[in-house]
Amino acid sequence: MTQFDSSTLRMVQLMEKLAPVEGYNLSVLEDIRFLRSNRPLTRIPVLYDPGIVILCQGRKRGYLGDDVYVYDAQHYLVVSVPVPFTMETDASEAEPMLAVYIRLDMQLASELMLQVDEALGPSDSHPKGMYASPMDGLLRASTLRFLEAMSIPGEAQILGPSLVREIYYRILVGEQGxxxxxxxxxxxxxxxxxxxxxxxxxxxxxxxxxxxxxxxxSMSVPNFHLHFRRVTDSSPMQYVKSTRLHQARLLMLRNTMSASTAAFSVGYESASQFSRDFKRFFGRTPQAEIEWMKATYALPALSTPSIYVSSH
Structure with missing residues (x-):
């Protein structure tokens, strides 16, 4: 067995314990979630908070415009700004999708970026809202050390934050850092x-x-339209609508709100317009979507999740 195979196998073994139930598994660190899916999911609308997704098993594909982002045991995903896209998951009972989600701590990222820029010089790369990159040996080793520590309660609280910092560093100096x-x-x-x-x-x-x-x-309307679409592959008002719909779905799922109450809570003036937009966006009526979500996902009891419900 190669070192790559053995480290991947060990990460899967650790993740089986850290993510014992399907859905979102909390950790002792606020910004860390361990995700598990025992079934494939076809293309669904998602909206990630800025963060890092490292898969230990399984495969995900994100679709943003004409671009396809594949992240699996050999590739990780970075989201720098929240962008709405569609996603599908390859997983099964025999080989569940197992992933680490790290919500981006902007203060930590900024601190490290200053140090990296001082050491390596400022980057002249083109900024990206989302990208997938190969996992190199150093990042894989850092991730394995992190999972080992997170599997031991005392070490998770004491060593976990410094190992998260190490993962940030590996990504900031990596191929697309x-x-x-x-x-x-x-x-x-x-x-x-x-x-x-x-x-x-x-x-x-x-x-x-x-x-x-x-x-x-601080832009003219035409310039804003142009550059907003380049970043998000969406018009500004389409983005506003998708954000409201995602938030409304969270309110209905977590707070058992009715569709009309959720609609007005996120800024809709018409409940019927909300229902039409919701079905067009998610492919189901609000009631049918919430029933499907409850049957499909296990969710931690959080009022403000670090990763949107639709991102699993």
């Missing part, structure tokens, strides 16, 4: 669009129009 550093620095057009995206996620329940978002980004 320069793109991540530039994206998180939020400079240029990418940074301006990111400011508008932050506004959408913090105020999605309020009235929002393109002019307001363009002003938030």
């Amino acid at each position: 320069g793109s991540m550093r530039v994206a998180l620095n939020r400079q240029g057009h990418f940074g301006k669009v990111t400011r508008a995206i932050r506004k959408i996620h913090s105020c999605y329940q309020e009235h929002m129009d393109v002019e307001t978002l363009a002003h938030e980004a």
Whole structure:
């Protein structure tokens, strides 16, 4: 057995314990989730918070416009800004999908980026909202050490944070780390669009129009439209709508809200319009979607999840 095979096998063994139930398994570290899926999932709409997804077993494919992002035991996924895309999962009872999700700690990332830029010089890479990269030996070894520590309660609390920091470092200096550093620095057009995206996620329940978002980004409306689509493969108002729909689904699932109450809570003025948009977006009525979600996913009791329900 090669070193690669043995380390992958060990990571799967550890993940079987860290993610014993299907769905989202919490950890002692607030920003860490261990995910498990025992069944394949066809293309569904998802919206990730900024974060890192490392698969130990199984395969996921993300579709954003014409781009396909494959992440599996040999590739990890990085999301620098929340982008709506569709995703499918390869998994089975015999070989479940097992993944580590690390919600991005912006303070930690910024601190490390400054140190990396001082050591290596600023990056001139093109910023990306999302990318998949090969797992090299150093990142694989860091991930294995992290999983070993997380499997022991005392070590998880004491050593876990420093090992998360090590994983951040490996990614920031990795093949596409320069793109991540530039994206998180939020400079240029990418940074301006990111400011508008932050506004959408913090105020999605309020009235929002393109002019307001363009002003938030300090851009003209035509320029804002152009660069927003380049970052998200979506128009600004399509993005607002998808954000509201994802949030409404969370409210219905976690807080047992009715469709109409959830609709008004996320900024819709018409419950019937919300139901039409919801079915067009998710492919099911709100009631049918929530019934399907409850039958499909096991969710931790959180009011504000680190990763959106639809991202499993």
